[in-house]
Amino acid sequence: MCRYGINFQIISAQLQVNISKYTENIWATLFAHAECPEEGTRNVAAECLGRLTLANPMEFLPRLKNALQSPSNLLRTTVVTAVKFIVVDHPHAIDPILKSTIGNFLQSLSDPDLNVRRVALVAFNSAAHNKPALIRDLLRQLLLQLYVETIVRVSPLKWSD
Numbered sequence: 001m002c003r004y005g006i007n008f009q010i011i012s013a014q015l016q017v018n019i020s021k022y023t024e025n026i027w028a029t030l031f032a033h034a035e036c037p038e039e040g041t042r043n044v045a046a047e048c049l050g051r052l053t054l055a056n057p058m059e060f061l062p063r064l065k066n067a068l069q070s071p072s073n074l075l076r077t078t079v080v081t082a083v084k085f086i087v088v089d090h091p092h093a094i095d096p097i098l099k100s101t102i103g104n105f106l107q108s109l110s111d112p113d114l115n116v117r118r119v120a121l122v123a124f125n126s127a128a129h130n131k132p133a134l135i136r137d138l139l140r141q142l143l144l145q146l147y148v149e150t151i152v153r154v155s156p157l158k159w160s161d
Helices: 008-033 039-055 057-067 073-086 095-110 114-130 136-148
Strands: none
Touching: 008 039, 008 057, 039 057, 039 073, 057 073, 057 095, 073 095, 073 114, 095 114, 095 136, 114 136
């Protein structure tokens, strides 16, 4: 209760009930912007997708997982970025579900697209710092992929006339 007599817990509970009938439309709108060329827009969409997934993990986590199969590197980047926002620093109901699926998202460390690998590294770092138990059993395979990314790749020089 704040000093003005407003109970924000009650308001928050009412908002959750009221927003639940709009989540499908919100999800569709966010996915429509998940492939935006503007990185800032994708990051906002990713954060919102992550927050919606926290609110209803049984419904939305499988959808994120399925989106990893997209041929669009922008969509894969947004989906893996959303995982960073799902890994919150306090215990959450999603933790047991996420532990069984986080490996699918972190396999993006070997994605053909550099930006997808970059955001997968950020998600890995977030999990390692905030909830290491989520990735502890995956470290053998993930560290191998991580070490491969430390190899300097020399691109061929292109000479122009």
